[in-house]
Amino acid sequence: MNDSVRRAAAILLLILGGVALWWAGNAAPASASANDAMRATIVAVREPAAVNDPRLKGASRFEEGGWIYVHLEGDPGAMGFQHGYLLAPEIADGFAAVSAGMTHSTQRDWEFFRKAAHEMLWPKIDAEYQQELQGIVEGLRARSGSKLDVDDIVAFNAFEELPDYYVPWLNKQLRAANAPNLKSPGNCSAFVATGSWTKDGQIVMAHNNWTSYRNGERWRIVFDIAPKNGYRMLMDGFPGVIASDDDFGINSNGLMVTETTITQFEGWDPKGQAEFVRARKALQYAGSIDEYTKIMLDGNNGGYANDWLLGDRKTGEIAQLELGLKAYKLWRTKDGVLSGSNWARDPQVLKVDAPEFDPADKESSPNARRVRWDELLKENKGKIDVGLAEKMLGDHMDTAEKKEDANERTLCGHVDGSARGVKEWAWDAHYPGGAVQGKATDATMTKEMRFVARMGHPCGGDFLAKPFLAAHPEFAWEEPYLRDMKAGPWTEFQSGQAAKK
Ligand SMILES: [Zn+2]
Numbered sequence: 169m170n171d172s173v174r175r176a177a178a179i180l181l182l183i184l185g186g187v188a189l190w191w192a193g194n195a196a197p198a199s200a201s202a203n204d205a206m207r208a209t210i211v212a213v214r215e216p217a218a219v220n221d222p223r224l225k226g227a228s229r230f231e232e233g234g235w236i237y238v239h240l241e242g243d244p245g246a247m248g249f250q251h252g253y254l255l256a257p258e259i260a261d262g263f264a265a266v267s268a269g270m271t272h273s274t275q276r277d278w279e280f281f282r283k284a285a286h287e288m289l290w291p292k293i294d295a296e297y298q299q300e301l302q303g304i305v306e307g308l309r310a311r312s313g314s315k316l317d318v319d320d321i322v323a324f325n326a327f328e329e330l331p332d333y334y335v336p337w338l339n340k341q342l343r344a345a346n347a348p349n350l351k352s353p354g355n356c357s358a359f360v361a362t363g364s365w366t367k368d369g370q371i372v373m374a375h376n377n378w379t380s381y382r383n384g385e386r387w388r389i390v391f392d393i394a395p396k397n398g399y400r401m402l403m404d405g406f407p408g409v410i411a412s413d414d415d416f417g418i419n420s421n422g423l424m425v426t427e428t429t430i431t432q433f434e435g436w437d438p439k440g441q442a443e444f445v446r447a448r449k450a451l452q453y454a455g456s457i458d459e460y461t462k463i464m465l466d467g468n469n470g471g472y473a474n475d476w477l478l479g480d481r482k483t484g485e486i487a488q489l490e491l492g493l494k495a496y497k498l499w500r501t502k503d504g505v506l507s508g509s510n511w512a513r514d515p516q517v518l519k520v521d522a523p524e525f526d527p528a529d530k531e532s533s534p535n536a537r538r539v540r541w542d543e544l545l546k547e548n549k550g551k552i553d554v555g556l557a558e559k560m561l562g563d564h565m566d567t568a569e570k571k572e573d574a575n576e577r578t579l580c581g582h583v584d585g586s587a588r589g590v591k592e593w594a595w596d597a598h599y600p601g602g603a604v605q606g607k608a609t610d611a612t613m614t615k616e617m618r619f620v621a622r623m624g625h626p627c628g629g630d631f632l633a634k635p636f637l638a639a640h641p642e643f644a645w646e647e648p649y650l651r652d653m654k655a656g657p658w659t660e661f662q663s664g665q666a667a668k669k
Pocket residue numbers: 562563564574580581582625626627628629
């Protein structure tokens with residue numbers, strides 16, 4: 169529908185709605201059908217009224233290559249409203265899948281997470297992000313009449329930190345008997361390179377997102393955010409969540425950001441600020457590696473603890489911020505490469521924040537991928553560019569078996585294909601998870617606010633839900649949420665982009 173047709177349809181609905189209201193008001197006695205007409209009128213009127221909401225000014229959405237590109241702009245409340253309104257169907261769908269996963273793995277009900285969001289997280293969220301989260305609720309309501317409230321949306325935004333960081337910490341505090349086996353997640357393979365390592369001597373950054381296919385197939389938003397305060401941002405993300413969360417983003421002051429999580433991390437500070445808030449704030453306000461580090465450290469709650477891989481295209485410098493809770497370490501260089509595949513390397517961080525992790529086990533997913541990154545990046549020293557990065561993200565060399573075999577030890581992860589699973593993340597044999605999408609960019613592209621992204625396995629392989637569930641009935645509980653994850657093409661996105669005609 170083009171704009172004028174949409175407007176005409178809206179006006180027609182308003183007129184019909186008025187007639188129906190008049191009819192309903194005059195019909196006597198009031199009948200069930202009159203009530204139905206009234207209800208239909210309310211539903212019909214809601215959409216055109218919201219379309220004219222001034223908060224939607226400047227916002228837009230289009231789909232390409234399996235991704236949904238959303239442009240948000242303005243003050244925090246307006247950006248939230250745009251987010252909730254434009255992505256209402258995807259937020260409802262994503263919320264259902266994510267909340268089902270959170271309650272299933274923790275054996276806690278949804279009310280538990282709402283309470284944690286309301287009492288522990290909300291009071292420490294900066295006012296501008298409180299407004300943005302509230303805006304999402306209002307946008308959702310305006311578009312679809314959603315019943316989700318701000319506690320639901322805050323708990324949902326914390327889906328990477330509440331179930332796998334807060335709950336295990338709480339179970340330990342409570343000495344909970346029969347507590348479920350919860351492990352911090354192992355999300356992603358990534359690298360950032362600069363200087364003599366790359367083809368043009370400037371920064372190249374790439375990342376693939378590892379998570380359950382159930383969540384990952386919904387991680388398909390490209391957010392182009394032009395906030396009233398702070399820098400312009402381009403990032404991938406999840407519908408309804410204000411941070412990239414997997415994370416891959418660039419800002420208009422030249423900062424390039426990605427990460428991989430720290431395997432077997434333990435710890436939580438209930439007095440700290442939610443990670444999703446700090447991560448979003450750092451991408452929005454940091455213009456340097458030092459500023460980024462400062463924002464992430466300020467109020468660190470230990471949630472979703474990551475090895476952050478950073479680049480500053482203005483200086484050509486890259487950095488790794490290994491952000492534990494009790495310890496952290498920052499490495500930086502203008503000539504080198506830093507990779508991540510869910511392992512911590514600072515002895516102090518390992519000792520105090522991830523004591524169970526075994527860096528010597530060459531057969532574990534994080535360590536086998538670490539070896540592969542070392543090989544692949546060394547082999548390609550001086551040649552690394554975005555095209556090569558795309559291929560690396562789809563790599564299937566298993567360094568433990570020393571052969572090609574798409575499984576839990578390959579940079580492009582296919583844990584469904586492995587009878588070993590990943591015990592360090594409590595992923596059972598054939599767990600439906602692995603690399604769900606990939607992104608890459610370089611310094612030149614970042615200057616122009618561009619990156620490339622591929623939805624689905626970065627190698628181009630498809631995951632098909634029906635045959636998987638037939639072969640693995642132990643995952644039947646995922647059936648209502650698990651879908652096919654078919655790979656799209658590598659697709660370029662840019663800030664301010666309009667839909668291709
Ligand atoms: Zn693959």
